[in-house]
Amino acid sequence: MTKVAIYARYSCEKQNETSLDDQIRRCRELAQQNGLEVDEALIFTDAAISGQSHALHKREGYQAFQKAWQQGAFNVFIVDEPSRLTRDPVEQAQLMKLLENRRVRMLSCDGLDSHSQGWEIRFGLQSMIAQQEGRNLRHRVGRGMYGQLLRGYMIATPAYGYELKREFDDVGNRVGSHWQVNEAEAAVVREVYARREAGQSMHQIAAWLNTEAIPCSRMARKSDGGYWRPARVRNLLSNTIYRGTFTWHGSTTYAKRAAKRGIEVEQEVFARSELRLVSDQTWYRCNQKTHSRTGYGGGKHALAGLFSCGCCGGTLVLSAHRRAKSLYCANCTVGQSSEAGGTYQTQTIAVAGIETLLNHMLQCFLTPAFVEAFRTSLQLRLTGDTRQQLEDCRKRLVQLERTQARLSHMLTGISDEDPVLEQRYAETRDKVAACKTELAELESTQLQVDAQAIEAQLQVDPAVLLGTLLQADLAPERKRALLARLFPVLRFDGKRGRYCSRFYVEFAAGAALALASGTEQVDEGRQALRFRLQYTPRHRGDAAGNDKGTHWSVEVLSS
Incomplete structure (x- = not known):
């Protein structure tokens, strides 16, 4: 008994949905011409899905068709044309191998019959043409998308915080699409950036989003709606559209596909200032590892991830001792223990000494003379x-x-x-x-130059930051974020003896004025100094045997 199946597919959402009906109708007509009757339960379809290999897992109809083939549910199947089955060369070769045993017969509306003489040559040629047509289509789509960007339109699905607005001509034809800000979602985006800029980790931000029951930035695969993950927060923060620029070929998905095919990615930036949600400074601070050297951020201590090693460039980590915490370079410690050879820096610095050093550095950089000199240089920017x-x-x-x-x-x-x-x-x-x-x-x-920001920074006293950083109830991540902005470089250069440590520090005075005034940073300059941190044990005293009273001292080095 002959059992006949039909498979139909169209590629993209822009095609008419009646394409499936037209394909099935033509297949039915071909079945009647050959005296065959189609089983209604053996009609398989896929709508708006590509025939390339990357979309194979989405083609539920094709997977069901393959399963029915393996189970012997039919011995004849009809397609409108072979390219409806697949455009992938590997998949096409597998289909040809299956059809060669003649247990299942393939008929197509363009005249191909797998039981006819020489059908393999025709099938192979049609497969090659279908593959080339797929390449041509990919090229035309890319060319059209690039042209739309040049004309000021937008492409792809809007990112979280935006919604799609289509533009039509006088006769109703679609000429392009724009993104426009969705104020409700944009408020969430700004809050995410504010929390990250304040030092919160991506885990903390994701927990806040889930606690507030804020819908995910992407449609969930399950009916429960899904939830925010740290990786999704990271993707949101790294999207350049939030600072008003769209990057052509900037997605990680395209980069992975290009890498597999050995194609060099050529990116291009398109300005979209009307879509800006955060400033450039905020965007870069949230995406650079300034207040945390790890990609996700975090740390329960304010000093976690702030200091770097002057030997290997790694990040100093905190020891697990509760009473006497200290910082050390884990990379150098592992390197020395493995006897890999080379120079390593394995000394430790007590956290109490680091806190003394930070307080002294703030007082050193925020002296009235230093602040006045910086204000003078800032005043000159108003006339530039x-x-x-x-x-x-x-x-x-x-x-x-x-x-x-x-x-x-x-x-x-x-x-x-x-x-x-x-x-x-x-x-x-x-x-x-x-x-x-x-x-x-x-x-x-x-x-x-933002004249209002400069005027506000000229009036404020940056010394107020000292009181903020010394607050006992200040969250560790907030203190870490403030210190990272004030000191972009905090480097431990090793010890000179058992109790003497040396540090190289870069201070951003512009960040200090911006933080104190609540404005954007105007001056990006830095001032560099070297410090020596000295520890005096308790049992040591002066010549008369009296206790010196202080155990940590800081000195500015000339070089």
Whole structure:
């Protein structure tokens, strides 16, 4: 008894849903022409799913079709054309191998019959054409998406915090899509950045989102709605759209696919200032490992992850002793214990001494004379013309594009390969891409000096930060975030003897004024000093045998 099945599929959401009905209708007509009757229970379909290998796990209809084939549920199947089955070359080869035993017959509406003479050649040619058509389609889709970005439209599904707005012409045809801010979700995004900037770990932020029952940024696979995970918080924080730029080929999914195919990823930045939710400074602080060297952040102690090792560059970690906590370099300790050879720094520094050092550094950098000198340099920024930087970048881009066009014309006009000319063209192309990125960065930010922020910073006294950092009820992550902004570099350079430790420190005075005034940081300059931390044991005293009363002392080194 002949049992007949049908499989139909269309590729993307932009195709008409009636495509499935049209394919099934043509398959039924072919069945009638061959005197066959289709079993209604053996009609398998997939809607809006690609035929490439990366979408195979989504094709439930095709998987059910394969399972029925393995179980012998039919001995004839009909498709509109072989490319409806798959566009993957490996899958097509497997189908051909299955059809060669002639237990199951394939008919297609374009005239292919697996029981006819020489069908293998025709099937192979059609498969090659289908594969090339898939490549052409991928190229056309990418070209169209890039063109939409150049015209000011947006592509892809809107990120969390935005919603889609389609634009139509006078006759109702869709010409493009825009993203617009969803204020309810945008408030959540700003709060996430504020919490991360305040030092909270991604685990803490995810816990807060779940406690507040805030819907996930993506549609959950299960009916319970899913929940926020630290990795999802990290993805949200790293999205450049929240600082007003969209990165072409910036997704990790595209990067992984390109790496598998050996394709070099060429990214390009498009300015979308109307979609900005946070400032550039906030975005970079939340994505750089400033107040925590780990990707997810955290730590129950304020000093966790702040200091680096002057020997290997690793992060100093806290010991597990409760009474006398200390910092040490785990990398150097492991390296020395494994006898790998080389120079290692395995000394420890007591946490009590580090706290004394930090307080002394703050008092050293926030002296009235130092603050006054910095305010004088800040005052000069009000009279500077920063627009020149933007104009210079634009002129440089025009010159580079002219050079690239000239080199491209020269390469087109020669018949033989010229390695030197090709290398120069590649270098110029990379310079053009870098210059475009720089220009987009400059245009997406307010290049002009924020006069109000400067005025506020000129009036505030940064010494108020001392009182804030000394508060007993200040959360460890908050204190760690403040210290990381004030001291971008805290490096332990080793000991000179048992009780003498040396440190290299960089202080950001602009961050101090910004934190004290509650404004954005204007000056990015840093001041560097070296310090010596000295410990005096309790049993030691002066010449008369009296206890000195202090056990830690800090001294500024000249070099």
